Amino acid sequence: MPVAEELTFRLFGPLQVCGADGRCAVLGSRTQQAVLAVLLLRPGQCVPVERIIGQLWPGAPPPGAAADVHAHVTALRDALEAAGPLLVARESGYLMEVAPERVDVCRFAAGAAAGRAALTGERPAEAARAVDAALAEWQGVPLADFSGEPFAGPTVAHLENLRAQAVQDRAEARLLLGDAGWCVTELDTLVRETPYRERLWELYAAALYRAGRRDDALAAIARVRDLLFEELGLEDGPGLRALERAIRDDDPAAIPGGAPPAG
Template sequence: MRFSVLGSIEVTSDAGPLELGGIKQRAILGYLVLHANKVVPTSRLLQAMWEGAPPPTARKMIQNAVSGIRRVLTGPGASLRTHAPGYQLHVDTETVDLHRFRALARAGRAAIGDGEPERGAELLRSALSLWRGPALADLVEAGYRWSELAAVEDERLSTLEDRLEAELVCGRHREITPELEVLTATEPLRERLCQQFMLALYRSGRQADALRIYRRTRAALVDSLGLEPGRDLQELQQRILDHDVAIQLTVTGQ
Protein backbone atom coordinates (compact mmCIF):
# COMPACT_ATOMS: atom_id res chain seq x y z
CA MET A 1 0.00 0.00 0.00
CA ARG A 2 1.42 3.39 -1.03
CA PHE A 3 0.42 6.85 0.17
CA SER A 4 0.76 9.98 -1.96
CA VAL A 5 0.35 13.51 -0.59
CA LEU A 6 2.60 15.43 -3.01
CA GLY A 7 -0.41 16.33 -5.10
CA SER A 8 -3.98 15.22 -4.47
CA ILE A 9 -4.17 12.55 -1.79
CA GLU A 10 -4.01 9.02 -3.15
CA VAL A 11 -3.68 5.57 -1.61
CA THR A 12 -2.76 2.72 -3.93
CA SER A 13 -2.77 -1.02 -3.34
CA ASP A 14 -1.52 -3.75 -5.66
CA ALA A 15 -4.99 -3.72 -7.22
CA GLY A 16 -4.90 0.00 -7.96
CA PRO A 17 -6.12 3.27 -6.40
CA LEU A 18 -8.45 3.01 -3.42
CA GLU A 19 -11.69 4.95 -2.96
CA LEU A 20 -11.06 7.25 0.00
CA GLY A 21 -14.56 8.54 0.71
CA GLY A 22 -15.84 12.06 1.27
CA ILE A 23 -13.85 15.23 1.80
CA LYS A 24 -13.80 15.08 5.62
CA GLN A 25 -12.56 11.51 5.62
CA ARG A 26 -9.94 12.37 2.98
CA ALA A 27 -8.85 15.38 5.03
CA ILE A 28 -8.40 13.36 8.22
CA LEU A 29 -6.45 10.71 6.33
CA GLY A 30 -4.30 13.39 4.70
CA TYR A 31 -3.53 14.99 8.04
CA LEU A 32 -2.60 11.63 9.53
CA VAL A 33 -0.32 10.84 6.59
CA LEU A 34 1.47 14.16 7.11
CA HIS A 35 2.09 12.98 10.67
CA ALA A 36 2.67 9.32 9.83
CA ASN A 37 3.77 7.12 12.76
CA LYS A 38 3.10 9.91 15.25
CA VAL A 39 0.18 10.09 17.66
CA VAL A 40 -2.15 12.92 16.59
CA PRO A 41 -4.37 14.08 19.48
CA THR A 42 -8.07 14.35 18.75
CA SER A 43 -7.86 18.02 19.80
CA ARG A 44 -5.44 18.69 16.94
CA LEU A 45 -7.70 16.94 14.46
CA LEU A 46 -10.59 19.10 15.63
CA GLN A 47 -8.54 22.24 15.06
CA ALA A 48 -7.38 21.02 11.65
CA MET A 49 -10.84 20.04 10.43
CA TRP A 50 -12.80 23.11 11.59
CA GLU A 51 -11.91 26.77 11.74
CA GLY A 52 -13.18 28.28 14.96
CA ALA A 53 -15.41 26.27 17.27
CA PRO A 54 -16.16 22.77 15.92
CA PRO A 55 -19.80 21.61 15.84
CA PRO A 56 -21.17 19.61 18.80
CA THR A 57 -21.00 16.42 16.73
CA ALA A 58 -17.37 16.96 15.65
CA ARG A 59 -15.86 14.18 17.76
CA LYS A 60 -18.44 11.72 16.48
CA MET A 61 -17.71 12.83 12.92
CA ILE A 62 -14.01 12.14 13.46
CA GLN A 63 -14.80 8.72 14.91
CA ASN A 64 -16.96 7.91 11.90
CA ALA A 65 -14.23 9.07 9.52
CA VAL A 66 -11.64 6.97 11.34
CA SER A 67 -13.90 3.93 11.03
CA GLY A 68 -14.23 4.63 7.31
CA ILE A 69 -10.45 4.96 6.91
CA ARG A 70 -9.94 1.65 8.67
CA ARG A 71 -12.29 -0.01 6.21
CA VAL A 72 -10.16 1.39 3.38
CA LEU A 73 -6.83 0.32 4.89
CA THR A 74 -7.59 -3.38 4.97
CA GLY A 75 -4.46 -4.53 3.17
CA PRO A 76 -1.03 -5.18 4.68
CA GLY A 77 1.45 -2.38 5.33
CA ALA A 78 -0.72 0.19 7.12
CA SER A 79 -2.94 0.43 10.16
CA LEU A 80 -4.81 3.21 11.92
CA ARG A 81 -4.61 2.72 15.66
CA THR A 82 -6.44 4.37 18.52
CA HIS A 83 -3.66 5.64 20.74
CA ALA A 84 -4.50 8.01 23.59
CA PRO A 85 -4.99 10.91 23.31
CA GLY A 86 -5.85 10.38 19.63
CA TYR A 87 -4.86 8.27 16.64
CA GLN A 88 -1.70 6.96 14.99
CA LEU A 89 -1.36 6.00 11.33
CA HIS A 90 1.31 3.30 11.35
CA VAL A 91 3.06 2.86 7.99
CA ASP A 92 6.42 2.03 6.48
CA THR A 93 7.80 5.46 5.58
CA GLU A 94 9.06 4.05 2.28
CA THR A 95 5.42 3.83 1.21
CA VAL A 96 4.84 7.59 1.70
CA ASP A 97 5.98 9.86 -1.14
CA LEU A 98 6.72 12.74 1.26
CA HIS A 99 9.22 10.61 3.17
CA ARG A 100 10.85 9.34 -0.04
CA PHE A 101 11.15 12.96 -1.17
CA ARG A 102 12.88 13.91 2.07
CA ALA A 103 15.26 10.94 1.90
CA LEU A 104 16.29 11.75 -1.69
CA ALA A 105 16.70 15.44 -0.81
CA ARG A 106 18.99 14.56 2.11
CA ALA A 107 21.04 12.26 -0.12
CA GLY A 108 21.31 14.97 -2.78
CA ARG A 109 22.51 17.57 -0.31
CA ALA A 110 25.00 15.11 1.14
CA ALA A 111 26.41 14.42 -2.34
CA ILE A 112 26.80 18.14 -2.99
CA GLY A 113 28.52 18.52 0.37
CA ASP A 114 30.90 15.73 -0.64
CA GLY A 115 31.87 17.61 -3.79
CA GLU A 116 29.63 15.67 -6.21
CA PRO A 117 27.32 18.34 -7.66
CA GLU A 118 26.34 16.24 -10.69
CA ARG A 119 25.16 13.36 -8.52
CA GLY A 120 23.57 15.77 -6.07
CA ALA A 121 21.61 17.50 -8.82
CA GLU A 122 20.41 14.12 -10.14
CA LEU A 123 19.19 13.04 -6.70
CA LEU A 124 17.43 16.35 -6.12
CA ARG A 125 15.76 16.09 -9.52
CA SER A 126 14.53 12.63 -8.53
CA ALA A 127 13.17 14.03 -5.27
CA LEU A 128 11.33 16.84 -7.02
CA SER A 129 9.92 14.48 -9.66
CA LEU A 130 7.73 12.90 -6.96
CA TRP A 131 5.62 16.06 -6.82
CA ARG A 132 2.41 15.94 -8.88
CA GLY A 133 1.20 19.39 -7.78
CA PRO A 134 0.81 21.28 -4.48
CA ALA A 135 0.78 19.05 -1.41
CA LEU A 136 -2.75 17.70 -0.79
CA ALA A 137 -3.97 19.86 -3.66
CA ASP A 138 -7.54 18.55 -3.50
CA LEU A 139 -7.82 19.47 0.18
CA VAL A 140 -6.32 22.91 -0.42
CA GLU A 141 -8.93 23.42 -3.13
CA ALA A 142 -11.59 22.48 -0.59
CA GLY A 143 -10.37 25.20 1.76
CA TYR A 144 -7.95 23.47 4.13
CA ARG A 145 -5.03 25.74 5.04
CA TRP A 146 -2.79 23.87 7.44
CA SER A 147 0.57 25.22 8.57
CA GLU A 148 2.03 21.80 7.77
CA LEU A 149 1.22 22.34 4.09
CA ALA A 150 3.08 25.65 4.03
CA ALA A 151 6.06 23.96 5.68
CA VAL A 152 6.08 21.14 3.12
CA GLU A 153 5.87 23.66 0.27
CA ASP A 154 8.86 25.48 1.74
CA GLU A 155 10.73 22.15 1.78
CA ARG A 156 9.98 21.78 -1.93
CA LEU A 157 11.23 25.27 -2.74
CA SER A 158 14.38 24.85 -0.65
CA THR A 159 15.12 21.57 -2.44
CA LEU A 160 14.50 23.26 -5.76
CA GLU A 161 16.93 26.04 -4.83
CA ASP A 162 19.55 23.46 -3.83
CA ARG A 163 19.12 21.70 -7.16
CA LEU A 164 19.48 24.96 -9.09
CA GLU A 165 22.61 25.77 -7.08
CA ALA A 166 24.10 22.44 -8.11
CA GLU A 167 23.15 23.10 -11.73
CA LEU A 168 25.01 26.42 -11.57
CA VAL A 169 28.09 24.69 -10.15
CA CYS A 170 27.89 22.25 -13.07
CA GLY A 171 27.84 25.12 -15.55
CA ARG A 172 24.23 24.75 -16.70
CA HIS A 173 23.36 28.43 -16.30
CA ARG A 174 21.82 28.77 -19.76
CA GLU A 175 19.71 25.63 -19.33
CA ILE A 176 18.14 26.82 -16.07
CA THR A 177 17.54 30.45 -17.08
CA PRO A 178 13.99 29.87 -18.45
CA GLU A 179 13.05 27.93 -15.30
CA LEU A 180 14.37 30.72 -13.09
CA GLU A 181 12.44 33.28 -15.13
CA VAL A 182 9.19 31.55 -14.16
CA LEU A 183 10.19 30.83 -10.57
CA THR A 184 11.23 34.39 -9.75
CA ALA A 185 7.99 35.69 -11.23
CA THR A 186 5.88 33.35 -9.07
CA GLU A 187 8.10 33.64 -5.95
CA PRO A 188 9.32 37.26 -6.13
CA LEU A 189 10.30 37.44 -2.44
CA ARG A 190 12.67 34.45 -2.37
CA GLU A 191 16.05 36.13 -2.51
CA ARG A 192 18.01 32.96 -3.16
CA LEU A 193 16.10 32.33 -6.38
CA CYS A 194 16.79 35.91 -7.38
CA GLN A 195 20.51 35.45 -6.70
CA GLN A 196 20.57 32.31 -8.81
CA PHE A 197 18.71 34.03 -11.66
CA MET A 198 21.05 37.02 -11.56
CA LEU A 199 24.10 34.75 -11.61
CA ALA A 200 22.72 32.61 -14.45
CA LEU A 201 21.99 35.74 -16.50
CA TYR A 202 25.38 37.28 -15.78
CA ARG A 203 27.23 34.10 -16.74
CA SER A 204 25.19 34.04 -19.95
CA GLY A 205 26.53 37.50 -20.86
CA ARG A 206 23.35 39.33 -19.81
CA GLN A 207 24.64 41.79 -17.21
CA ALA A 208 21.91 44.39 -17.81
CA ASP A 209 19.17 41.78 -17.36
CA ALA A 210 20.80 40.54 -14.15
CA LEU A 211 20.76 44.07 -12.72
CA ARG A 212 17.16 44.52 -13.84
CA ILE A 213 16.18 41.44 -11.83
CA TYR A 214 17.88 42.92 -8.77
CA ARG A 215 15.84 46.12 -9.13
CA ARG A 216 12.64 44.13 -9.59
CA THR A 217 13.31 42.02 -6.51
CA ARG A 218 14.26 45.03 -4.41
CA ALA A 219 11.01 46.77 -5.39
CA ALA A 220 8.99 43.67 -4.46
CA LEU A 221 10.68 43.39 -1.05
CA VAL A 222 10.25 47.08 -0.26
CA ASP A 223 6.63 47.21 -1.45
CA SER A 224 5.54 43.94 0.21
CA LEU A 225 7.64 43.81 3.38
CA GLY A 226 9.23 47.22 3.76
CA LEU A 227 12.65 45.56 3.67
CA GLU A 228 15.80 46.09 1.64
CA PRO A 229 17.41 43.05 0.02
CA GLY A 230 19.69 41.00 2.24
CA ARG A 231 23.44 41.38 2.33
CA ASP A 232 24.15 38.47 -0.04
CA LEU A 233 21.90 39.89 -2.74
CA GLN A 234 23.34 43.38 -2.38
CA GLU A 235 26.88 42.00 -2.58
CA LEU A 236 26.04 40.04 -5.75
CA GLN A 237 24.69 43.20 -7.36
CA GLN A 238 27.93 45.02 -6.57
CA ARG A 239 30.05 42.15 -7.83
CA ILE A 240 28.14 42.16 -11.12
CA LEU A 241 28.70 45.90 -11.43
CA ASP A 242 32.40 45.36 -10.74
CA HIS A 243 32.72 42.36 -13.09
CA ASP A 244 34.17 40.45 -10.14
CA VAL A 245 36.10 37.38 -11.36
CA ALA A 246 34.93 35.51 -8.24
CA ILE A 247 31.48 35.05 -9.78
CA GLN A 248 32.72 34.03 -13.21
CA LEU A 249 32.13 30.45 -14.26
CA THR A 250 35.03 28.23 -13.24
CA VAL A 251 33.72 24.80 -14.28
CA THR A 252 36.37 22.94 -16.30
CA GLY A 253 35.52 22.62 -19.95
CA GLN A 254 32.73 25.22 -19.97
Protein backbone atom coordinates in the same frame (compact mmCIF):
# COMPACT_ATOMS: atom_id res chain seq x y z
CA MET B 1 -6.09 -4.45 -1.97
CA PRO B 2 -2.34 -5.26 -1.90
CA VAL B 3 -0.41 -5.68 1.33
CA ALA B 4 0.77 -2.55 3.14
CA GLU B 5 4.35 -2.74 1.81
CA GLU B 6 3.02 -2.37 -1.74
CA LEU B 7 0.80 0.62 -1.08
CA THR B 8 1.50 4.22 -2.02
CA PHE B 9 -0.32 7.02 -0.26
CA ARG B 10 -0.79 10.17 -2.29
CA LEU B 11 -1.53 13.58 -0.84
CA PHE B 12 -0.43 15.57 -3.89
CA GLY B 13 -3.59 15.99 -5.91
CA PRO B 14 -6.61 13.90 -4.86
CA LEU B 15 -6.11 11.64 -1.85
CA GLN B 16 -5.36 8.12 -3.07
CA VAL B 17 -4.29 4.82 -1.59
CA CYS B 18 -2.97 2.72 -4.46
CA GLY B 19 -1.18 -0.58 -5.00
CA ALA B 20 1.74 -1.32 -7.28
CA ASP B 21 -0.73 -2.36 -9.98
CA GLY B 22 -2.31 1.12 -9.95
CA ARG B 23 -5.57 0.02 -8.36
CA CYS B 24 -6.76 2.38 -5.65
CA ALA B 25 -8.84 1.78 -2.55
CA VAL B 26 -12.40 3.07 -2.47
CA LEU B 27 -12.55 5.48 0.44
CA GLY B 28 -15.63 6.84 2.13
CA SER B 29 -16.94 10.27 3.02
CA ARG B 30 -14.98 13.51 2.80
CA THR B 31 -14.61 13.65 6.58
CA GLN B 32 -13.39 10.06 6.66
CA GLN B 33 -10.79 10.91 4.04
CA ALA B 34 -9.80 14.01 6.02
CA VAL B 35 -9.11 11.81 9.06
CA LEU B 36 -6.89 9.64 6.89
CA ALA B 37 -5.05 12.69 5.54
CA VAL B 38 -4.40 14.00 9.06
CA LEU B 39 -2.92 10.62 10.04
CA LEU B 40 -0.86 10.29 6.84
CA LEU B 41 0.81 13.63 7.48
CA ARG B 42 2.43 11.92 10.49
CA PRO B 43 2.97 8.33 9.36
CA GLY B 44 4.08 5.97 12.09
CA GLN B 45 3.23 8.51 14.80
CA CYS B 46 0.32 8.45 17.18
CA VAL B 47 -1.99 11.39 16.56
CA PRO B 48 -4.08 12.14 19.67
CA VAL B 49 -7.84 12.17 19.25
CA GLU B 50 -7.91 15.74 20.56
CA ARG B 51 -5.57 16.81 17.78
CA ILE B 52 -7.66 15.09 15.12
CA ILE B 53 -10.76 16.85 16.45
CA GLY B 54 -8.94 20.19 16.49
CA GLN B 55 -7.78 19.68 12.91
CA LEU B 56 -11.20 18.80 11.58
CA TRP B 57 -13.38 21.10 13.68
CA PRO B 58 -11.23 23.97 14.99
CA GLY B 59 -12.90 26.08 17.61
CA ALA B 60 -16.32 24.42 17.62
CA PRO B 61 -16.29 20.61 17.50
CA PRO B 62 -19.71 18.98 17.26
CA PRO B 63 -21.15 17.07 20.21
CA GLY B 64 -19.75 13.55 20.23
CA ALA B 65 -16.76 14.50 18.07
CA ALA B 66 -14.58 11.79 19.63
CA ALA B 67 -17.20 9.17 18.77
CA ASP B 68 -17.38 10.54 15.24
CA VAL B 69 -13.60 10.17 14.87
CA HIS B 70 -13.80 6.60 16.13
CA ALA B 71 -16.54 5.83 13.61
CA HIS B 72 -14.48 7.26 10.75
CA VAL B 73 -11.44 5.27 11.86
CA THR B 74 -13.52 2.10 11.93
CA ALA B 75 -14.74 2.78 8.39
CA LEU B 76 -11.16 3.41 7.25
CA ARG B 77 -10.05 0.13 8.79
CA ASP B 78 -12.73 -1.65 6.81
CA ALA B 79 -11.67 0.07 3.57
CA LEU B 80 -8.03 -0.88 4.11
CA GLU B 81 -8.61 -4.22 5.78
CA ALA B 82 -7.21 -6.35 2.97
CA ALA B 83 -3.84 -4.59 3.21
CA GLY B 84 -3.38 -5.57 6.83
CA PRO B 85 -3.62 -3.75 10.17
CA LEU B 86 -2.55 -0.33 8.95
CA LEU B 87 -4.61 1.82 11.27
CA VAL B 88 -3.68 1.16 14.88
CA ALA B 89 -5.40 2.41 18.02
CA ARG B 90 -3.37 3.72 20.93
CA GLU B 91 -4.48 4.87 24.35
CA SER B 92 -4.53 8.52 23.31
CA GLY B 93 -5.21 8.31 19.59
CA TYR B 94 -4.50 6.54 16.32
CA LEU B 95 -1.59 6.00 13.97
CA MET B 96 -1.05 4.81 10.42
CA GLU B 97 1.47 1.97 10.59
CA VAL B 98 3.23 2.86 7.35
CA ALA B 99 6.77 3.98 6.60
CA PRO B 100 7.16 7.66 5.66
CA GLU B 101 8.64 6.70 2.30
CA ARG B 102 5.25 5.25 1.32
CA VAL B 103 3.69 8.76 1.52
CA ASP B 104 4.44 11.11 -1.37
CA VAL B 105 4.61 14.34 0.66
CA CYS B 106 7.05 12.69 3.07
CA ARG B 107 9.25 11.52 0.20
CA PHE B 108 9.19 15.04 -1.18
CA ALA B 109 10.14 16.64 2.15
CA ALA B 110 12.90 14.09 2.78
CA GLY B 111 14.34 14.52 -0.71
CA ALA B 112 14.28 18.32 -0.44
CA ALA B 113 16.07 18.11 2.92
CA ALA B 114 18.67 15.72 1.49
CA GLY B 115 19.27 18.06 -1.42
CA ARG B 116 19.75 21.04 0.90
CA ALA B 117 22.17 19.07 3.07
CA ALA B 118 24.18 18.01 0.02
CA LEU B 119 24.30 21.58 -1.27
CA THR B 120 25.45 22.85 2.12
CA GLY B 121 28.08 20.11 2.09
CA GLU B 122 29.34 21.31 -1.31
CA ARG B 123 28.13 18.23 -3.19
CA PRO B 124 26.15 19.90 -6.01
CA ALA B 125 25.74 16.79 -8.20
CA GLU B 126 24.22 14.87 -5.29
CA ALA B 127 22.07 17.88 -4.42
CA ALA B 128 20.73 18.17 -7.97
CA ARG B 129 19.80 14.47 -8.07
CA ALA B 130 18.06 14.58 -4.68
CA VAL B 131 16.07 17.70 -5.48
CA ASP B 132 15.09 16.43 -8.94
CA ALA B 133 13.69 13.28 -7.33
CA ALA B 134 11.90 15.32 -4.66
CA LEU B 135 10.28 17.68 -7.13
CA ALA B 136 9.14 14.73 -9.25
CA GLU B 137 6.84 13.81 -6.35
CA TRP B 138 4.94 17.09 -6.76
CA GLN B 139 2.11 15.67 -8.85
CA GLY B 140 -0.67 18.16 -8.23
CA VAL B 141 -1.80 20.60 -5.56
CA PRO B 142 -1.05 19.33 -2.03
CA LEU B 143 -4.18 18.14 -0.22
CA ALA B 144 -6.28 19.16 -3.22
CA ASP B 145 -9.39 17.47 -1.85
CA PHE B 146 -9.22 19.54 1.33
CA SER B 147 -8.43 23.03 0.06
CA GLY B 148 -11.25 24.50 2.14
CA GLU B 149 -10.41 22.61 5.33
CA PRO B 150 -8.65 24.54 8.12
CA PHE B 151 -6.12 21.76 8.75
CA ALA B 152 -4.87 21.88 5.17
CA GLY B 153 -3.83 25.54 5.03
CA PRO B 154 -0.68 25.47 7.22
CA THR B 155 0.48 22.17 5.70
CA VAL B 156 0.05 23.42 2.14
CA ALA B 157 1.89 26.66 2.96
CA HIS B 158 4.73 24.68 4.52
CA LEU B 159 5.01 22.38 1.51
CA GLU B 160 4.95 25.31 -0.92
CA ASN B 161 7.76 26.99 1.00
CA LEU B 162 9.75 23.75 0.87
CA ARG B 163 9.17 23.55 -2.85
CA ALA B 164 10.31 27.13 -3.43
CA GLN B 165 13.50 26.41 -1.47
CA ALA B 166 14.03 23.14 -3.32
CA VAL B 167 13.66 24.82 -6.71
CA GLN B 168 16.19 27.43 -5.63
CA ASP B 169 18.57 24.74 -4.36
CA ARG B 170 18.34 22.90 -7.67
CA ALA B 171 19.19 26.05 -9.60
CA GLU B 172 22.16 26.74 -7.34
CA ALA B 173 23.41 23.18 -7.71
CA ARG B 174 23.10 23.28 -11.50
CA LEU B 175 24.91 26.62 -11.58
CA LEU B 176 27.76 25.18 -9.52
CA LEU B 177 27.92 22.29 -11.98
CA GLY B 178 28.45 24.78 -14.80
CA ASP B 179 25.02 24.55 -16.43
CA ALA B 180 24.58 28.31 -16.77
CA GLY B 181 22.39 28.12 -19.87
CA TRP B 182 19.83 25.90 -18.16
CA CYS B 183 19.92 28.13 -15.09
CA VAL B 184 19.27 31.31 -17.08
CA THR B 185 16.14 29.79 -18.61
CA GLU B 186 14.91 28.30 -15.34
CA LEU B 187 15.66 31.35 -13.20
CA ASP B 188 14.15 33.77 -15.70
CA THR B 189 10.84 32.03 -15.02
CA LEU B 190 11.36 31.74 -11.28
CA VAL B 191 12.16 35.40 -10.65
CA ARG B 192 8.93 36.30 -12.42
CA GLU B 193 6.91 33.82 -10.37
CA THR B 194 8.50 34.71 -7.01
CA PRO B 195 10.01 38.17 -7.52
CA TYR B 196 10.82 38.92 -3.87
CA ARG B 197 13.29 36.10 -3.23
CA GLU B 198 16.56 38.01 -3.38
CA ARG B 199 18.68 34.86 -3.47
CA LEU B 200 16.95 33.80 -6.69
CA TRP B 201 17.96 37.09 -8.28
CA GLU B 202 21.54 36.61 -7.12
CA LEU B 203 21.64 33.21 -8.80
CA TYR B 204 19.95 34.63 -11.91
CA ALA B 205 22.51 37.41 -12.23
CA ALA B 206 25.36 34.96 -11.63
CA ALA B 207 23.97 32.61 -14.29
CA LEU B 208 23.68 35.47 -16.78
CA TYR B 209 27.29 36.43 -16.12
CA ARG B 210 28.47 32.84 -16.47
CA ALA B 211 26.54 32.62 -19.74
CA GLY B 212 28.53 35.60 -21.08
CA ARG B 213 25.77 38.17 -20.53
CA ARG B 214 27.49 40.61 -18.18
CA ASP B 215 25.30 43.63 -19.02
CA ASP B 216 22.13 41.58 -18.55
CA ALA B 217 23.42 40.41 -15.17
CA LEU B 218 23.92 44.01 -14.02
CA ALA B 219 20.49 44.93 -15.38
CA ALA B 220 18.91 42.10 -13.38
CA ILE B 221 20.55 43.37 -10.20
CA ALA B 222 19.28 46.89 -10.88
CA ARG B 223 15.81 45.51 -11.51
CA VAL B 224 15.54 43.62 -8.24
CA ARG B 225 17.04 46.54 -6.32
CA ASP B 226 14.30 48.83 -7.66
CA LEU B 227 11.65 46.18 -7.04
CA LEU B 228 12.63 45.65 -3.41
CA PHE B 229 12.79 49.36 -2.66
CA GLU B 230 9.69 50.52 -4.55
CA GLU B 231 7.35 47.72 -3.52
CA LEU B 232 8.69 46.63 -0.12
CA GLY B 233 10.73 49.60 1.03
CA LEU B 234 13.79 47.37 1.47
CA GLU B 235 17.42 47.92 0.62
CA ASP B 236 19.24 45.18 -1.25
CA GLY B 237 21.31 42.85 0.92
CA PRO B 238 25.08 42.49 1.18
CA GLY B 239 25.09 39.37 -1.00
CA LEU B 240 23.58 41.20 -3.94
CA ARG B 241 25.91 44.18 -3.51
CA ALA B 242 28.98 41.93 -3.33
CA LEU B 243 27.85 40.09 -6.47
CA GLU B 244 27.40 43.37 -8.32
CA ARG B 245 30.94 44.46 -7.39
CA ALA B 246 32.34 41.12 -8.55
CA ILE B 247 30.50 41.37 -11.89
CA ARG B 248 31.66 44.95 -12.46
CA ASP B 249 35.22 43.90 -11.61
CA ASP B 250 34.98 40.76 -13.80
CA ASP B 251 36.03 38.64 -10.83
CA PRO B 252 34.76 35.10 -11.60
CA ALA B 253 36.23 33.70 -8.40
CA ALA B 254 33.69 35.75 -6.43
CA ILE B 255 30.70 34.77 -8.60
CA PRO B 256 28.76 31.51 -8.06
CA GLY B 257 29.11 28.98 -10.83
CA GLY B 258 31.37 26.30 -12.15
CA ALA B 259 33.03 25.39 -15.39
CA PRO B 260 30.69 24.22 -18.17
CA PRO B 261 30.20 20.44 -18.24
CA ALA B 262 32.40 18.55 -20.67
CA GLY B 263 30.86 18.31 -24.12
